[in-house]
Amino acid sequence: MTIADIIKLIISLVNNLAFILIAAYLVTRTKLYTEIILEKRLTLKNSLFLSVIFGFFAIYADYGAFIYGKSLISLRDLGPEIAGLIGGPVAGLGAGFIGGIHRYFYSSGGTQIACSVTTILSGLIAGLVFLLRKGKVPGIWGAVIFVASIEILHNFLVFVIRQDGSYDFISIIQAGFLPTLFANSLGMAIFMLISTNLVREKESDGARQRMEKELDLAREILASLLPDPLVKQPDRFSINIYSFIRPARFVGGDFYDYYLLDDSRLLILIGDVSDKGIPAALFVSRCKSILGSAVKVIRAYYHEEADPARILEFANEELLTANETCMFVTLFIGLLDFEKQELLFSNAAHTNPFIVSADGKIHQPEYRKARPLGLKKDPEYVSCTTMINPGDKLVLYTDGITEAMNPKGEFFSANRLLRTLAENHTSSPEELVRNLITKVDLFALGQSQNDDIAVVAMSYSPVNE
């Protein structure tokens, strides 16, 4: 072979391989192929499909073959080999026959018997390999070794079935054994790579869908943990609470709750569990159970001296147990006494809430800084008092609001929050919350939410007789 021949040969092989790549990609994405390779459904229809497609491969390969003297250097056998390896003997034989018979009549350089027979055999043997492996598709290397063996068989047959007596070992090699071997192996490797890629993709798709279903259920479970709107209002006061929660991921670590203690007192709380997503949501579930129990105890035994600080102490002790991963939660608990117009509250490292009066004054109650729940034994929690008049709005929130980021990397910050509260000092709790969230979303300008967000606004007023 001259250098020019070698170059032409390489070009021809690369062209053929490119065709295989494109065709393989398209074929492997048909529904029928997915059925065959993933569900192993080997109906007659599927086998016919494979025979025709890969028989066509074989025919095409001959037209794109490199002609050297009396021999054709082509990727013809690749088609039936693939058909047999993935579809069994019927598919392999079918493709082999289509390719082989075409080869016999296509070129009669003296090798046509050997070549056609090899093509037919390649499909059949591939099909037998399929049966031996019980339908399991060979790995890339296994397939390549198989292809190489068929090529050796091919040349052996050519050597044996000499039709014009002029073949000897050297001319066989010279006739392109090595390039064909290489090209066929490469073609098989490429096809198998594409095919296994597909399998992996479908499997991870399946896994992902299952996960999404579980996440949906998790979200439903968490949503049902949220308190129902206050259906039973106390007799002498009308309470207006509006809340908004949006996790950064499907489920999150921000939560709130409220309990009507008696006719004139409401316990309200907001919390932010460390981390985000499922781990945080799991811990939320735990926090709620514990806090719910604490409130039950208070209702039953300490009704008169209900103290948010004691609830925090109780919750802290509970959360310290069975907490190897050191999850913690910031929490604000407030006990509103509508008769005394007082808010008794305790704060475990949570963002300090705002009280917005109808005349526009906004203030944050003074309090003693304390530790989050779940980190250390015996932190000191104290309760502080502040006034809250009818018509005032108590606004609880989590740092997802103040730490909302825009594409420039700026934070929404307490300043913007203050401004929004000022702008909404005459709004209802619902209007205030909705306007705040709108402001935050406008500020973030489509930047993905990086932390769970929660806001609760509430106000009360005496019911006029």
Added chain:
Amino acid sequence: MHVIINQAGKIPVAILKGRMDALTSPDVKNQLLSTINPGLAVLIIDCSMLEYLSSAGIRVFYQIAKAMADWHGELIFCSTTEVVSEIFTMVGMHTDFKIFPHLDEAIALVNEKN
């Protein structure tokens, strides 16, 4: 996020470089765990190159401290940036851990004790 372990005499110093959040914290935890052998008296965490710390990162510190508490080992911090200091304060870490402005001071204190 990279964890670089240096030695200040017998004391391992872990330099945290980058962001410590939900994504990177598990790796940091594993690397720190492999640094501490039972009986290790002190591990110093150098926060000079710690750009950001989320609650996930805080948890890792408490988990390491918990592990070391088994043999009365101590976790010490130094060189926190402003951002990280704020988070430390919010959680109250200064009541649970010694935090030094500079690595030298941390090492000096440890050597003094011994």
